[in-house]
Structure formats: structure tokens, C-alpha cells
């Protein structure tokens with residue numbers, strides 16, 4: 001064995017393995033020959049599944065990872081002179097190694113937010129200067145659902161952003177690496193806060209929800225189609241090295257999650273474990289929380305030294321070391337025992 005299959009932690013929702021139903025789907029997709037580069041039966045089925053979730057106009061472009069999905073989606077929306085407005089905490093700004101700028105050639109215009117969420121007023125801090133040749137043109141806005149801070153936009157909040165963005169001639173991108181967690185927390189279908197709320201293009205997550213490695217860019221709106229975003233994606237996906245030759249295995253993972261209720265079961269479980277964790281440590285003296293726990297991440301501020309003592313037993317990341325803030329992520333295979341053991345360790349380390 002190269003690894004300890006019992007080792008568990010709260011570092012990220014991609015530290016977990018592959019959900020057995022996804023692994024079965026990959027195995028079932030094996031055998032025989034299928035046309036490469038996406039003209040296969042599994043990618044065709046994925047298009048049907050995506051249309052069932054997001055509406056008849058939706059078109060999916062499976063890719064290898066979330067960074068690739070984001071860069072590709074934004075590149076397809078923007079001309080060379082375009083810029084995208086995002087929260088300062090957005091994954092595209094802090095966790096993609098500069099790929100949007102370097103690979104995508106996209107200028108990011110970032111805005112500080114209290115909770116990872118943009119509002120029309122916050123967008124306006126950077127959405128200005130159209131027609132000024134000295135300013136990269138703000139032509140898109142990117143929001144993350146659920147956010148990097150574990151918070152959520154309501155469908156109405158997204159609709160207000162979409163109306164605001166569209167009225168200014170911009171398009172709206174959603175980073176949905178954790179879209180499933182948002183849908184179950186809001187108790188709505190996926191389309192209620194995407195297609196129906198005016199989102200133009202989506203990075204649809206799979207990996208954090210139990211896939212081995214599968215995401216997709218999904219074109220949602222007629223507005224995006226009119227700008228020939230789908231056609232751009234055909235060429236940009238290859239150019240950005242995100243075109244899988246054996247695409248059937250990527251599509252089969254997304255079909256396994258989204259054709260049925262696996263996406264929902266996995267996200268419900270991860271969210272429930274985060275809620276359990278928060279409830280279990282909420283009354284520990286000196287522990288406080290920077291944000292509401294609305295999806296599968298808990299962001300806690302701990303007394304001096306507690307994080308490092310607990311980390312001797314469970315791995316997780318500091319989110320903001322200066323603020324003594326840590327991030328605990330729950331995932332589809334986090335157990336109640338894991339959560340209770342972490343909570344006990346926090347309690348002991350805090351001397352409670």
C-alpha cells in the first residue's frame with residue numbers, strides 16, 4: 001500500500017477519494033472504442049443531462065479541472081481588451097496561480113467584500129470606464145456559488161447582480177466548483193439560481209462532489225450564444241489544453257453525478273457534516289466564526305496555539321494565520337465520527 005486508507009482530515013473537499021458510484025461509472029465506460037475528443041455516447045448523454053438541469057439552450061464543454069473551466073469560460077466571454085470584475089477572495093484571483101491573467105490574458109478587477117459575495121454596489125467600484133482606451137474594459141463579472149468563504153448567494157441576489165451586469169452590457173460568469181452544495185443548502189433546483197437567475201456561463205463542478213477529476217463549462221444564456229461563446233469554446237478548449245481525447249471518461253463521471261441524485265446526496269451529506277461541526281464547537285470558549293456556515297466549509301477563529309495542537313491529529317489549512325482563522329472543509333465521505341473527533345480535539349486543545 002502506498003497510502004493509509006484510514007487517514008482523514010478537513011483540508012479540502014478534494015482530499016477525499018472518488019465516490020464508488022463514480023468509480024463504477026468510469027469502469028462501465030471502459031471497453032470498446034468510442035470516438036475521441038467528445039463525439040462519444042457519454043458526452044452525448046451529458047448534454048441531455050445538462051439540458052435537463054439547466055434548460056434547453058444549455059451546452060456543456062467537459063474539461064479536466066476547475067481552473068481550466070474558469071479560464072476557458074472567461075476567455076470565451078471576453079475580447080483581448082476585456083476585464084472581469086470579481087471578489088478579491090475569488091478563486092480566480094487567489095488560487096489559480098495567475099492563470100486567468102497569464103494563460104487567459106484577462107485583466108482581473110477585484111473588489112474587497114465582507115463575506116466573499118459581490119453586490120451591484122460592490123461591482124460598481126470597478127465596473128466603469130467603458131470607452132476609455134486607457135482602461136481594460138469591464139465586460140464580465142464572475143461570482144462564486146457557494147463562495148470561497150462557505151457563504152451563499154440567494155437566487156434573488158444573483159438575479160439582481162445579473163440585471164445590473166446586463167444593463168451595463170456585461171456578461172455574468174459563475175464559478176460553480178461547489179454548485180451542488182449551494183443547491184442543497186438553498187433547497188432549489190440547480191437552474192433556479194443559474195439559468196433562471198440570469199447567469200450566462202457556468203463552471204460546473206464535479207471533482208469536489210465526488211468525481212475523480214471532471215468539470216465542465218456550461219453555456220446557459222441566449223445572450224452568451226448570440227456572442228458566439230459556444231463557438232469560441234470549441235477552439236479555446238483545445239488551445240487551452242483542456243480538450244480530453246478520451247473525453248468519455250470525464251463525461252461519464254459528470255453523468256454519474258448529475259443524471260440522478262448522487263450530486264445531491266453527496267452535497268447534502270457534506271453540508272450536514274459542516275453544520276454538525278459548527279454546532280459541536282460553537283460553545284468552545286474563545287472560538288468564534290467569521291462567516292455563517294451555509295455550505296460545506298467552516299471558518300473558525302481559534303485561541304492561540306489551538307490550531308497547531310489540533311493539527312497534530314487532523315490536517316487542515318490556516319485560512320488567515322494573522323487572524324488565527326482556519327478552514328475546515330467537509331466532503332462526501334466525512335463521517336459523523338470524524339466530525340465528533342475533531343470537535344473533541346478542539347475542545348481539549350482549548351482547555352474546555
Ligand SMILES: Cc1ncc(COP(=O)(O)O)c(C=O)c1O
Pocket residue numbers: 065066067068091095144147148175177178207
Ligand atoms: C471556488 C473554486 N473554484 C475552482 C476550483 C477548482 O480548482 P482546480 O483547478 O483545483 O480544479 C476550486 C478548487 O479549489 C475552488 O475552490
